[in-house]
Amino acid sequence: MKAAIVGATGYSALELIRLLNRHPHVTVTEMISHSHDEELLSDMYPHMKAIIEKPMIEYDLSYLEKEVDVVFFATPAGISKSLVPEVLKTSLQCIDLSGDFRLLKKDYEEWYGGEAAASEVQKKATFGLAEIYKEEIKNAAFISNPGCYSTAALLGLIPIVQTEWITKKGIVIDAKSGTSGAGRKLSRMTHFSEMNEALIPYKFGKHQHTPEIEHYLSKEAGEEIKVTLATHLVPMTRGLLCTMYLPLNQSVTSKDIWELYQSFYEHDPFIRLQPLGTLPQTKQVTGSNYVDIGIHVDERTEQLIIVVAIDNLVKGAAGQAIQNLNLMNDWPIDEGLEYSPLYP
Amino acid sequence: MKAAIVGATGYSALELIRLLNRHPHVTVTEMISHSHDEELLSDMYPHMKAIIEKPMIEYDLSYLEKEVDVVFFATPAGISKSLVPEVLKTSLQCIDLSGDFRLLKKDYEEWYGGEAAASEVQKKATFGLAEIYKEEIKNAAFISNPGCYSTAALLGLIPIVQTEWITKKGIVIDAKSGTSGAGRKLSRMTHFSEMNEALIPYKFGKHQHTPEIEHYLSKEAGEEIKVTLATHLVPMTRGLLCTMYLPLNQSVTSKDIWELYQSFYEHDPFIRLQPLGTLPQTKQVTGSNYVDIGIHVDERTEQLIIVVAIDNLVKGAAGQAIQNLNLMNDWPIDEGLEYSPLYP
Amino acid sequence: MKAAIVGATGYSALELIRLLNRHPHVTVTEMISHSHDEELLSDMYPHMKAIIEKPMIEYDLSYLEKEVDVVFFATPAGISKSLVPEVLKTSLQCIDLSGDFRLLKKDYEEWYGGEAAASEVQKKATFGLAEIYKEEIKNAAFISNPGCYSTAALLGLIPIVQTEWITKKGIVIDAKSGTSGAGRKLSRMTHFSEMNEALIPYKFGKHQHTPEIEHYLSKEAGEEIKVTLATHLVPMTRGLLCTMYLPLNQSVTSKDIWELYQSFYEHDPFIRLQPLGTLPQTKQVTGSNYVDIGIHVDERTEQLIIVVAIDNLVKGAAGQAIQNLNLMNDWPIDEGLEYSPLYP
Amino acid sequence: MKAAIVGATGYSALELIRLLNRHPHVTVTEMISHSHDEELLSDMYPHMKAIIEKPMIEYDLSYLEKEVDVVFFATPAGISKSLVPEVLKTSLQCIDLSGDFRLLKKDYEEWYGGEAAASEVQKKATFGLAEIYKEEIKNAAFISNPGCYSTAALLGLIPIVQTEWITKKGIVIDAKSGTSGAGRKLSRMTHFSEMNEALIPYKFGKHQHTPEIEHYLSKEAGEEIKVTLATHLVPMTRGLLCTMYLPLNQSVTSKDIWELYQSFYEHDPFIRLQPLGTLPQTKQVTGSNYVDIGIHVDERTEQLIIVVAIDNLVKGAAGQAIQNLNLMNDWPIDEGLEYSPLYP
Incomplete structure (x- = not known):
């Protein structure tokens, strides 16, 4: 299978290229970049030298339709919503890593601003939270890949919100996220001299992943749930950790919760439930598609704490996109994703 | 005034020496280290060369009684509890930066383990949370200096827990804390190769600052309060940030809370309330005694979020100890503490 | 004495403000920024809140002439060369931290590009390498402050190039330099995600500090000297280390060299010669004006290695500027500069 | 083929396990650790959970002889020299990643201290600098894998020392090296709070990779060559950069040198010669076996500068060991090593 990546110079695209490079069934044959048309990716990113030497091209759907089988959109917010409708008229598989199709129209316009994709197109998108929506994804042609915070939060919360x-x-x-989640766009916040040795809370109450988390959490709980999401940038490149607090309303132990999760995810190879008494660190998933989950019940205060660690660029973006592609094509779920974490 | 520092090779001691070096009324004349007796501090820490060139000595109270006016204990847990009782029989001022006298006997034994200091000695300790207990500190001869997490949490929470x-x-x-909070004791967790690029949750439900926070919070609220404290190590050396979540039980705005804090701390020069809409970053207090507080009400979820940033080694340890010394001696509160933060 | 800082939002300016804030004879009363006219510095840099609350203003020489005694130019390359000529017609003291007046016209045009300052104005500039040109500086009204690499290299090399x-x-x-040396201008090289965990060689054979080093080295040696300068960015914010290699042409020991340096710098309080067998690390000078020098003779290969560590923003920029101001005004050399390094 | 790794808890061993995990012809079946006998590697290193779940065992050669085909020694200095002689009496392939067999007896005793391996055993070791000694390695049963600094230095210098x-x-x-090169042994130098934001020169004139570099450089040049090696630790986990300076004795251009290297390494897929005018950064090889080489002639000073970047744990240790295993078994050179660098 041949793949095209639109928005080839962003960090999610780099990660798609890295991972697909070892995928047995997929070859990245087209890299599309409007601003770097005809350039070599390896001129911009020397780490790709000798790995990918084909020049980037302009977006041209009729060309792609002939040349490839699947199109990944790894574009900044607001690009794919105008391109995807035409793609859906072709037989191409399509996976959008941006937020353009994750939200209902009214939520999109409230949280992202700007005009949303047409509702009828948005409805064609299957939300690619791979462990939860396996069956839907297997039958989908168009996937809207979840946000990085959403992936960690939803996988950590869904099992428990289905209980009483x-x-x-x-x-x-x-x-808390490493800075690669903020992408390669330059900003003072992510300027090395200012981000280094800094822990930065940002976008409290305004983060655009909030409605995505609430929508799917409510759906899985069968009732409306709102969450308080507070995001922080941490002086590291990769890694995302959600520490999540839930008031218990009955006496349950850490072990009860642990067994619930163990059973919930027993067939999901990328979920690694940590032994009771231990909590996951971001570094233990670097470069991999693992989702490491820790459980702690603070009995004194009747709070349940769920900790989830992922690599924001892998399970939080490109890795999950490939996991979705595997599902769509009935390939083993871990094709191209069997990398061990890079440690230390 | 002459000062002795017991436990001179730890990070809090280094910070006491750095700050007292510019204090107009105090000179550090004695540095005590059992394990480095007769060595020069600058042999171990070359940054002190040409600044402090006197050898370290063994602890000898009768000598100190003659030679100095104040003794700082910057010792690991469990040391000062056996030394301080004798100090209190002298006319020396005494400030203990360790946790040995912060807790009631039963709390100490539950959270630290080991035998606590005698209750009658512990009762002589004034808790040195400088903005809150100014008057008590002015009349005290023996200060138990608060923990770093406790300082940030209590200063952020006390104004609001006194309301309805x-x-x-x-x-x-x-x-979330930088690694210097874990001290200079070597451990795998703080080995550079493993701590770098890692975000590490640790000691959930077990951190020994929990009872200290609960005790003084309850005292100030006039009712028993328990808190869920979840601590994380961040890959940076200095800086501590507490993001604190409180369920609102009535409709108040960010502005209401902001005005409460503004009024509560209006005479406290080290408290810098951030303008509404902004949140404090750790880096903006590095090397200084400032406590930067941000307020955010998430109206959708009826949660109040208070964010507090301090330098864990300054306001979280040595700086606050000096602030207490200034109070005890009726000196201006910022003597030796007027440093601007080091940025970037 | 009142001071104005032109280019108030750059990192060297921040450092001037931090240091002058504790200077007993100087107050920063005017901060000039063309692009941030009327803004508060503390809106842009919250670490300055409660420290400097005066708005920034536009550059206006006739106003400055009335209001201040000294003007610091902490401007990007190419600005001060057009402003300083008018300043020199006033009685203002003037210290330029940029490179505009460091080089002879032909060297400037070769290494910086663009038109140089007029030669007759450039000749009025005294090169502010404070340990070497004390006497000239004492009588100067206009100082051209050395570059960061130049400061470390020249102080490390001048004693030895005067020998045979x-x-x-x-x-x-x-x-090797921390990233703050590259300033606050955004670039892909200093984007956190790309600079973090990266060691980056740059500008080999083209760094604009090369002719400055060669000019003063030749002057002090009494013969023309060329140097190979290879610069690297290191993933840290502050600190600069030069490892310098010189072929020995006779048998000398580390001790011989060490004694030469000891004698050369014996009256210079900011020079700290390291004990033989030890080498300076950047962190031991952070935030301070110290210049830590280590000596190593590799007898097997007949190479002398000199290692110099400075804080690029202090001794490499603002600290040395203040040291020059102290010299110009016959104040003790360390006024405003007595800070101990921040460690760890 | 089945592999055993002796010293399974060190960083080189972790990297062997990570890379061999995707090798088509090799499975790691035995992990030997004296101090962690019977423990799970994933208890100590949670990133390995679900990847390697077999307990570690004690070293037992007769067991290994029956169970595996190749033994890797990833042990600290001084261990393999006493174990390897017995291994060489079996039919096991053997690759030693430590320094025990890299040096002639007299060099070992001078630079490492302690007693060297017996000369007759040392002579059986083939030096595993894979690009240079391909033919010897293809016929070898026992490989002494080069040091990390040696690998970078030798690959960068050998082509040019063969010229006039x-x-x-x-x-x-x-x-300059990241800290993982110093291993997982705890030390104050690599304690996060002290290593972070620090650039540390160390072991000048004493680094034990010096004689290894000189020996093979002399061999390839056909004359005795001594080098001045000055090593520095950089605040990053992975990556090693050698900036190497060579006095030119005739007029050659960067292009001449570039073409020499291009031709020298044209059949070596892991060598990536950088385009003229660019220099390699460490981050562009992270996690990969690439050796990125940059060429710069400083015509003003008649110095040639060669810059080499590798990942110290991959090409500098485990990756090269696997490259050697591939050569020994006539497998494609990049089996198990086709990973793209992890970026950012």
């Missing part, structure tokens, strides 16, 4: 053990009001997500 | 605006149950403190 | 112990051809300067 | 273009005296290697 917690109060659904008062869920807090304290989220 | 929040539910006292369900307070969450998501705390 | 080394071959003057073949001097190599392997220079 | 440079003076053989006066070669300088300014080497």
